[in-house]
Amino acid sequence: MNRRSFLKTAGVAGATVALGKFPLSPVRSAEASAAGAPMPSWVDKPMRWAQLTLVEDDPGKFDPRFWLDYFKRARSDAVCLSAGGCVAYYPTKVPFHHRSTWLGERDVFGELVAGCRKLGMVVIGRTDPHATYDDVQAAHPDWVAVDAAGKPRRHWASPEMWVTCGLGPYNFEFMTEVKREIMSRYRVDAIFINRWDGSGMCYCEHCRKNFRDASGRELPRTAAPQDPARRAYILWRQERLFDLWRHWDAEVRKINPDSCVIPNTGGGATSGLDMQRIGELAPTLIADRQARRGLAAPWGNGKNGKEYRATMGRKPVVGIFSVGVEEPYRWKDSVQSEAEIRLWVADGVANGLRPWFTKFSGVLHDERWLKPVEELYRRYARWEKYLRNERPLARVGLVYSQQTAWFHSGRVEDHTLGWYQALVEARIPFEMVHDRLLDQSQVGAFKTLILPNIAALSDGQCAQIRAFVERGGSLIATYETSLYDEWGVKRKDFGLGELLGVTFAGQLDGPMQNSYLCLETDPGTGKRHPLLAGLEDAPRIINGVHRVKVEATRPCVPPPLTLIPSYPDLPMEKVYPRVLRTDVPQVYLRELGRGRVVYFPWDIDRTFWEVLAPDHFKLLRNAVVWATNENSVVAVTGPGVLDVTVWRQSSSLTIHLVNLTNPMMMKGPVRELIPVGEQKVRLRWLEAAKATQVRLLAADKRVRSERSGPFLNVTVPSILDHEVVAIDL
Numbered sequence: 001m002n003r004r005s006f007l008k009t010a011g012v013a014g015a016t017v018a019l020g021k022f023p024l025s026p027v028r029s030a031e032a033s034a035a036g037a038p039m040p041s042w043v044d045k046p047m048r049w050a051q052l053t054l055v056e057d058d059p060g061k062f063d064p065r066f067w068l069d070y071f072k073r074a075r076s077d078a079v080c081l082s083a084g085g086c087v088a089y090y091p092t093k094v095p096f097h098h099r100s101t102w103l104g105e106r107d108v109f110g111e112l113v114a115g116c117r118k119l120g121m122v123v124i125g126r127t128d129p130h131a132t133y134d135d136v137q138a139a140h141p142d143w144v145a146v147d148a149a150g151k152p153r154r155h156w157a158s159p160e161m162w163v164t165c166g167l168g169p170y171n172f173e174f175m176t177e178v179k180r181e182i183m184s185r186y187r188v189d190a191i192f193i194n195r196w197d198g199s200g201m202c203y204c205e206h207c208r209k210n211f212r213d214a215s216g217r218e219l220p221r222t223a224a225p226q227d228p229a230r231r232a233y234i235l236w237r238q239e240r241l242f243d244l245w246r247h248w249d250a251e252v253r254k255i256n257p258d259s260c261v262i263p264n265t266g267g268g269a270t271s272g273l274d275m276q277r278i279g280e281l282a283p284t285l286i287a288d289r290q291a292r293r294g295l296a297a298p299w300g301n302g303k304n305g306k307e308y309r310a311t312m313g314r315k316p317v318v319g320i321f322s323v324g325v326e327e328p329y330r331w332k333d334s335v336q337s338e339a340e341i342r343l344w345v346a347d348g349v350a351n352g353l354r355p356w357f358t359k360f361s362g363v364l365h366d367e368r369w370l371k372p373v374e375e376l377y378r379r380y381a382r383w384e385k386y387l388r389n390e391r392p393l394a395r396v397g398l399v400y401s402q403q404t405a406w407f408h409s410g411r412v413e414d415h416t417l418g419w420y421q422a423l424v425e426a427r428i429p430f431e432m433v434h435d436r437l438l439d440q441s442q443v444g445a446f447k448t449l450i451l452p453n454i455a456a457l458s459d460g461q462c463a464q465i466r467a468f469v470e471r472g473g474s475l476i477a478t479y480e481t482s483l484y485d486e487w488g489v490k491r492k493d494f495g496l497g498e499l500l501g502v503t504f505a506g507q508l509d510g511p512m513q514n515s516y517l518c519l520e521t522d523p524g525t526g527k528r529h530p531l532l533a534g535l536e537d538a539p540r541i542i543n544g545v546h547r548v549k550v551e552a553t554r555p556c557v558p559p560p561l562t563l564i565p566s567y568p569d570l571p572m573e574k575v576y577p578r579v580l581r582t583d584v585p586q587v588y589l590r591e592l593g594r595g596r597v598v599y600f601p602w603d604i605d606r607t608f609w610e611v612l613a614p615d616h617f618k619l620l621r622n623a624v625v626w627a628t629n630e631n632s633v634v635a636v637t638g639p640g641v642l643d644v645t646v647w648r649q650s651s652s653l654t655i656h657l658v659n660l661t662n663p664m665m666m667k668g669p670v671r672e673l674i675p676v677g678e679q680k681v682r683l684r685w686l687e688a689a690k691a692t693q694v695r696l697l698a699a700d701k702r703v704r705s706e707r708s709g710p711f712l713n714v715t716v717p718s719i720l721d722h723e724v725v726a727i728d729l
């Protein structure tokens, strides 16, 4: 099947026979050769990145020596420097490539490149193609993005500029010339490309024609994922961008074979490009989650790291952090508190990200960030040996699903966030898993997989999950998991119904007001199920907000949780339960050989993210503990909220403890770091028997460790922001 006929087929709603094949797989096989391009030799070297994004009036105003000195003091070993695109910082000869008005006869980019090379740094050039000028619009009106009404788009923030089309000749031709010129002149190690994938929908003549040629359809006018044109567009846009990526990559490698392009791309479930294919194509990637905004937990940077690593494997993933306040108002010259920066970066590093600070403007309007970042980088330079991770040792995998977000609902993210918060609170080390990487070679290291309302799953994915459980793995699933196929088309019954032990009873309930769960005791034993640990004195707890009506396909006696249906919450005189008790299970538990299955037919995870009720937390934690059914790789007991991660390096093990305990934990910025007291760390790892010494890296001292059976016990007296227990083997 060629790409065009494939896209046409893919555009037919509900044609499940024709859609039996996985949507992007025909293209993926063709991609193997592009993905086979050699890994540039420098890729795994840098551990501490710097980025200086120049503003147009920097040339002649900023002091390059200041920056070179700072990179050196901060022990940065790689740098990303502004080269061209929107503004060229070197004497470009590419027509319409706008030189900085302040450039004069200078070559600011070249001067910085030379200076950084003298410091032994890896040097990459930054381009940004998303905006252009009147002369370009006049000469090449088809390079400019067009809105749904057919009007060329002015730039939203700089109205004298135009927004470019990301999928047409501006990128494919003009920006290719720019990249060729930069690579020919400077032979940089890579070209980083910011904002390269278009700025929202474009209805220009090229996009209309190319989409029509590929799909036989007009560009979509709705965002509904079941609109056949939208579905085809979601796929077509990706094809264009992957084509563009491969094109740019091939062109720069023709000039410098030991280079590549690094598009700023990817993320979690809601990102628009398939992370599995990104993971195959990219030698390294930059995870761009610069800081917290609004209501955001301080583990967001680490989550981003986990999401990228899920498809990048051992390829280096770098985490961009901003030193400024990242809210919608975009105070780009602002400075965060030191505590906020430290915590954000620490959580990224603990989750395997190599830090990358980014600063806009060579002239500093506020220097307060310089010292904290320098100190952090010097710390990470001292710890470098222990930050070169080979693999995480977590036994729990939290699955994320782009196809569920694309074709079912982007709200799936709230279910994931609920699990993420619960796992952090429970101090259970875990990884994130991409739903297209579920075969044995990818999930074999995990004991338990969690499916947080992964609604859209193909038959093939369901088979992989069943095989995981048959091999002794455990599974936890919530709400509508597997009730839709990979296109978001509803099934008659759950794809995983047999495994979950339920069949769909034809209805979704919600939002439910004032509904509860009854906690049941086994009448045979007089005991409660371990799922209810910590809730011994609770007769009932609050329910979630949405539930799927299901029927058990196998005996579920006695169910630990049963439904107490909604009853009026006003007027107060009417607030009494109409039904005190039902026999409707609200959790389904199974044991299959060595594996265990837990299914909550309601939105426990999403509700937890919204309400953060401690009773729901206990159920989530207990579900993982019961399903996993083994001693945790690492158990950490003590006060506070810690993000705990465990890693293997070539000759050591590390346990990262990031102290998130803070009154500003869910909404920043953090004012101060608040130390937590003594933590008892218990590591279960046979290799620990070979430990030669145990050090606390932040405290910078050796500590005593005690062996008892298969466990190694270490006491950490206190943690300010980030402690690492490092065990040399």
Ligand SMILES: [Zn+2]
Binding pocket: 145, 146, 165, 166, 167, 168, 202, 203, 204, 205, 206, 207, 208
């Ligand atoms: Zn366009």
